[in-house]
Amino acid sequence: MKSFLLFLSLLFVVALSSSAPSVTNAxxxxxxxxxxxxxxxxxxxxxxxxxxxxxxxxxDAAMARGEACTYIYKGVNEIAKNLVxxxxxxxxxxxxxxxxxxxxxxxxxxxxxxxxxxxAGSREAHLVPIxxxxxxxxxxxxx
Numbered sequence: 001m002k003s004f005l006l007f008l009s010l011l012f013v014v015a016l017s018s019s020a021p022s023v024t025n026a027x028x029x030x031x032x033x034x035x036x037x038x039x040x041x042x043x044x045x046x047x048x049x050x051x052x053x054x055x056x057x058x059x060d061a062a063m064a065r066g067e068a069c070t071y072i073y074k075g076v077n078e079i080a081k082n083l084v085x086x087x088x089x090x091x092x093x094x095x096x097x098x099x100x101x102x103x104x105x106x107x108x109x110x111x112x113x114x115x116x117x118x119x120a121g122s123r124e125a126h127l128v129p130i131x132x133x134x135x136x137x138x139x140x141x142x143x
Contacts, residue, residue, distance in 0.1 A: 031060040033119045035100035036076050043104055045114040048085050089126035096123050
């Protein structure tokens with residue numbers, strides 16, 4: 001009888017320990033995406049000219065908190081002194097990107113402005129906040 005009670009006690013302890021929630025990262029996928037882009041010609045991003053290699057970093061956790069979620073660094077490493085610009089982007093649904101994609105707008109002949117970027121394999125694009133110049137373009141009414 002004692003061995004039977006001991007067996008039931010051990011079985012109860014094992015059942016309790018296996019039913020306790022376990023902490024894993026399965027529900028929390030990596031929240032940072034990174035990609036390097038090389039600009040062969042000058043592209044403006046929020047009044048900052050970009051030319052050469054830049055690292056684009058997007059942090060989903062910062063975005064969920066309403067903080068700046070996009071960081072762009074000169075070069076290929078996340079080094080604070082090389083931070084060029086940071087901002088809170090606006091997500092937009094696009095077709096799935098086969099590779100890292102940067103979309104620009106020609107604002108005048110030979111001058112391009114970066115409007116959005118999208119990481120490889122993602123359906124989410126990240127829109128750059130509209131700067132002062134784009135936000136104040138005069139509109140002529142059509143009659």
